[in-house]
Amino acid sequence: MIETIEVMTDDEGKFTTNMTVPEDAEEGDYKVATVDPKGVEQTRDLRVTDKDANTCAAEESITVTPSKVKAGETVTVKGQGFAEGQVVEITVTGEDGKQVEVSIGDAAAGQLITIDESCGFEFKIQLPEDIKEGPYTVDVNDEDGKTIDSGEFEVVGSNDNNGTDNDGDNDSDNDNDGLANTGAEVIGYSVLGLLVAAGGVALTVMARRRSQRG
Structure with a gap:
């Protein structure tokens, strides 16, 4: 277990919160778990990677x-x-x-x-x-x-437009957003999909102990 925090849900049993990945967090797969006051638990996967591992964020x-x-x-x-x-x-x-x-x-x-x-x-x-x-x-x-x-x-041909026209470019803008973060970077980890009973919940990050380092 890396960290446990308590958050309050809204009237619909939803919540959004931020968590900071520790500087010394090892690369690998983790579980983000929510537990309501009745002990009902739901989880989502989180992968931590070296922030410098892929600096080429754009799509090829x-x-x-x-x-x-x-x-x-x-x-x-x-x-x-x-x-x-x-x-x-x-x-x-x-x-x-x-x-x-x-x-x-x-x-x-x-x-x-x-x-x-x-x-x-x-x-x-x-x-x-x-x-x-x-x-x-x-x-x-x-x-x-x-x-x-x-x-x-x-x-x-020589009588046609010879190149002031830049139509035909195939730029593609793609976000390569993800959950991979390290250090003091803050993860805006939205868990709106985890519907729990209204009231306090415990949000826990647990490691699977499977490192991605080669």
Whole structure:
């Protein structure tokens, strides 16, 4: 048992309270238990992890801009939410399903890229002068060849809009909220789902003694 506190429920038998995870709490799975005056107990799971274990909170995603370019110009690819040290492969494919040989910085399309501590990347793709007009897909693949995310751009003729248009970005905003906290961080642990008899309840956190550390 780590900590026990008493809270009062409202008229509907509900309550919300905050608990602080101790600085020295070990990583692992815990139980948050409520016990009413009659001894009826209900529990919820809580996992404590190292707050620095995953600093890349965003979901893995890329954006490709601009959405329209001419042959010989460049498109910019930005990625976020990738884990430091993760290795990804970048490919560019035409609507016929064939990969296109393009220049990615100092590398060639299809070369593996290692994610740095920023959890993302940004580079320009130099398109060939003789690339055909039409839609193209930029894929970011994992080491097994599975596509993580994709973006698109279109190669247009000289009389078409050539790149002031940034439509087609595939940014995705996702919260990666969770209950994982350490130190003096306060968990807003809502247990509205635990309906108990009106009156005082005891809220207890108990460890399963199963550490997540390797």
